[in-house]
Amino acid sequence: MNSFDPRTLAKPVYESLCQLRAQTKDTERLKEQKNQAVELYTYLSTWGLLRLKAEEDALSQEGKKEVVKEFFDCLEKISGQNEIAKSNGLDRLMGLGVEEYLGLTGLGLALAQEFSFWATAIYHDISGGD
Numbered sequence: 001m002n003s004f005d006p007r008t009l010a011k012p013v014y015e016s017l018c019q020l021r022a023q024t025k026d027t028e029r030l031k032e033q034k035n036q037a038v039e040l041y042t043y044l045s046t047w048g049l050l051r052l053k054a055e056e057d058a059l060s061q062e063g064k065k066e067v068v069k070e071f072f073d074c075l076e077k078i079s080g081q082n083e084i085a086k087s088n089g090l091d092r093l094m095g096l097g098v099e100e101y102l103g104l105t106g107l108g109l110a111l112a113q114e115f116s117f118w119a120t121a122i123y124h125d126i127s128g129g130d
Contacts, residue, residue: 012077013114016070017122024063030126032063037119040071041112049105053090071115075108 020033044052052068059065072085081104083092096104 008078009111009114010118012074013111013118014122016074017067017115017118020066020070021122027126029063030123032061033067034119034123034126036064036067037115037123040067040115041109044105044108044112049101049108050090050093052108053084053093067115071108071111075104075111078111079104079107 017033017037021030024030040052043055047055053072056065056068056072059068069085072089076082076085081092081096081100083089084104086092093101093104
């Protein structure tokens, strides 16, 4: 019997945000990354996975787009649902059964909470909002 390790969600999020943070020194981009990571839960709970995935292509601010891409990379890794992080991920999400989609949404909400927490910790020295 496998027991649930709470680090299953925390570790990939922590690593993803640390990697994003290390890629730039641009304060504005870092603000966009932090704000997007903190806002993921609200967006996802209001609009759902389909719209968040569609938003990934529509985002013009690179910092925000990077966070959404990392979110779907983490969700794919944790859930085992292949292809949701790729460019055809929207089609993949559309093709899921109801139970799979709802389960993935629940997992996505838990993951979004991790993004919010870790963004506050990792970007602790970045202040300001939209």
